[in-house]
Amino acid sequence: MRVETRNTKQSLAFETGMLARQANASILAIQGDSRVLVTVTVSKEERKGIDFLPLVVDYQEMSFAVGRIPGGFIKREGRPSDQEILTARFIDRPIRPLIPKGFFNEIQIIATVLSGDPSNNPDVMAINAASAALHISEVPFKGPLAGVRVGFIDGSFVINPPLDHQDGSDMDIIVVGTEDAIVMVEGEAKELPEDTVVRALDFAHSEIKKICQAQDELREKAGKEKMPFHAYGPDDAMYEKVKAFAGEKLEQIMLGAYAKQDRHARTDALRAETLEHFADDAEDISLGVNACFSQLEKEIVRALVLGKGRRVDGRNVDEIRPI
Structure with a gap:
């Protein structure tokens, strides 16, 4: 063909x-x-x-x-x-x-x-x-x-x-x-x-x-027939719970003037704290709460850049990092 x-x-x-x-x-x-x-x-x-x-x-x-x-x-x-x-x-x-x-x-x-x-x-x-x-x-x-x-x-x-x-x-x-x-x-x-x-x-x-x-x-x-699969994404109810618990803390981490490794360490610590907090609320912690936390992280970064003109390390969008 x-x-x-x-x-x-x-x-x-x-x-x-x-x-x-x-x-x-x-x-x-x-x-x-x-x-x-x-x-x-x-x-x-x-x-x-x-x-x-x-x-x-x-x-x-x-x-x-x-x-x-x-x-x-x-x-x-x-x-x-x-x-x-x-x-x-x-x-x-x-x-x-x-x-x-x-x-x-x-x-x-x-x-x-x-x-x-x-x-x-x-x-x-x-x-x-x-x-x-x-x-x-x-x-x-x-x-x-x-x-x-x-x-x-x-x-x-x-x-x-x-x-x-x-x-x-x-x-x-x-x-x-x-x-x-x-x-x-x-x-x-x-x-x-x-x-x-x-x-x-x-x-x-x-x-x-x-x-x-x-x-x-x-x-x-x-073309061949596509394989079936189960659509995957954050559960709306669980997402709101995760947002209420970790949203403000995560935003402060993203706005802080941290080095990349330090910021990742703080984010991972907050993720672990969130997983532990909701351990009894989700059947599959690794997929449910993790997915909600990742989605929350994306939305916070996007909102900071587009809404407040701030990057993840606290700089403005037109501010150059000192070298």
């Missing part, structure tokens, strides 16, 4: 059904002479006693992808490079929030670069292939999402500029998003005006939509 999209530079194709057929889903992304294979495997049973998503992402740039054999006495592929680790994290970050809370089955995503050419960087291809693989798999996924690299060369925006052109670009950012919104931006630029960066994001999002539409088309042709 194959679908193809066309952006301003060259086509990006997704193929499935030929390679890694024992995986829950697999996608071969093709752009120019670059090929990236992404597989998704998922356990049939959920992992008990956890309140987080057990997702593992690996990214491998094989030496044979560029026609090279590792030098030295050992000819096998070694440990992942720093760039491979960073790319794996880059794939993980936008995907993790789009898998619903309450899905505790172990998931493994492996992206393997089979072939690479200088004009098509495989890192962005990997995030697109990972999204496509999740989209057609049994894993519940609020996607699809897609990513593009944006350059700014001679006053014009360029989607996925070749490697030999990136040195002359005033911007090198990777934008990842769904059809509705941008979910992640990463990169650097040479002190460009803010409106130029905003236009770059809009330009990137227009291309992201095309790639997402291709993934939707692929799901219609080859």
Whole structure:
């Protein structure tokens, strides 16, 4: 099965059904002479006693992808490079929030670069292939999402500029998003005006939509039924109890001028105190009260930043920490 999209530079194709057929889903992304294979495997049973998503992402740039054999006495592929680790994290970050809370089955995503050419960087291809693989798999996924690299060369925006052109670009950012919104931006630029960066994001999002539409088309042709799961989140009644007990104390911790380690230690101590206080009120302490405390922590930090203009260490939003 194959679908193809066309952006301003060259086509990006997704193929499935030929390679890694024992995986829950697999996608071969093709752009120019670059090929990236992404597989998704998922356990049939959920992992008990956890309140987080057990997702593992690996990214491998094989030496044979560029026609090279590792030098030295050992000819096998070694440990992942720093760039491979960073790319794996880059794939993980936008995907993790789009898998619903309450899905505790172990998931493994492996992206393997089979072939690479200088004009098509495989890192962005990997995030697109990972999204496509999740989209057609049994894993519940609020996607699809897609990513593009944006350059700014001679006053014009360029989607996925070749490697030999990136040195002359005033911007090198990777934008990842769904059809509705941008979910992640990463990169650097040479002190460009803010409106130029905003236009770059809009330009990137227009291309992201095309790639997402291709993934939707692929799901219609080859998608599997999604696995059932129990939606998970803080209980409203328990949340109000936790907020009444720990809300004011937690806000004072977030406003205090503490070092990061000290603030984390104080937060952990308050969390433990809260768990002990409500030990008789919740059937599953690790999931019930913990979830409420984490939600309370997020809401307090958000309210401080947006409502009071204060950061978690007590600084104003425009105040620079002394170095």
